[in-house]
């Protein structure tokens with residue numbers, strides 16, 4: 001008779017384990033809000049998160065991978081934070097990630113939101129912020145966070161009801177940038193009020209705008225203001241812009257994908 005190899009004593013093997021259920025539930029925004037936690041996958045991103053000062057409250061690794069490079073530091077950070085270290089079967093790791101080929105480690109970190117009042121406007125600084133009006137697609141948001149990190153932007157300002165930057169999809173698409181940029185959530189009214197005191201440019205992007213993006217004044221500090229995937233920017237937000245710009249559309253499509261449009265503008269901003 002085939003004998004199953006014995007597992008270390010503490011390996012979790014059952015999907016009905018309360019910790020596994022809690023970690024699975026973090027795929028839903030409601031439970032991320034309830035627990036204050038979100039998931040990040042893979043040694044590289046989890047290690048970077050710790051380096052950026054995020055505390056791993058759960059570290060889940062595939063049984064037998066405890067000696068992997070970086071794992072000891074991650075486990076140590078979790079224990080210091082008062083979190084739980086959970087060795088699990090590969091099958092359970094796959095259930096937590098929702099993927100057939102999961103990474104060998106998944107960690108749960110605390111959600112972190114800044115406030116508009118945390119931003120110290122400095123007319124001398126070369127700061128770039130990206131303000132997003134009701135962004136809906138987690139892939140777009142993740143891509144924008146990744147591009148924000150690539151151009152050393154300070155962070156993103158999420159206006160009104162945006163997709164969750166801490167969803168599994170957005171975190172995956174951000175490729176770790178979710179840990180390196182600041183994330184601020186606000187209402188349209190608060191943003192409009194706050195923007196009155198912004199000392200630099202606020203560059204709004206809109207299809208009807210007449211100024212070509214190459215003719216804009218990209219002097220920093222600046223806020224790049226991007227609109228919703230379907231509806232674009234609201235009129236009220238357009239009014240906060242010091243310049244309204246457009247990217248030329250030479251073919252049959254009437255607009256660019258939000259993530260692509262943001263990327264083009266950000267690279268123009270650092271050119």
Ligand code: SAM
Nearest residue numbers: 205206226227230232233246247255256258261
């Ligand atoms: N139907 C929407 C509209 O009328 O604005 C299209 C929205 S577009 C898919 C999403 C956002 O990407 C826009 O609000 C704007 O911020 C940016 N965008 C996309 N293409 C653009 C372009 N050609 N010029 C300026 N902004 C653009």
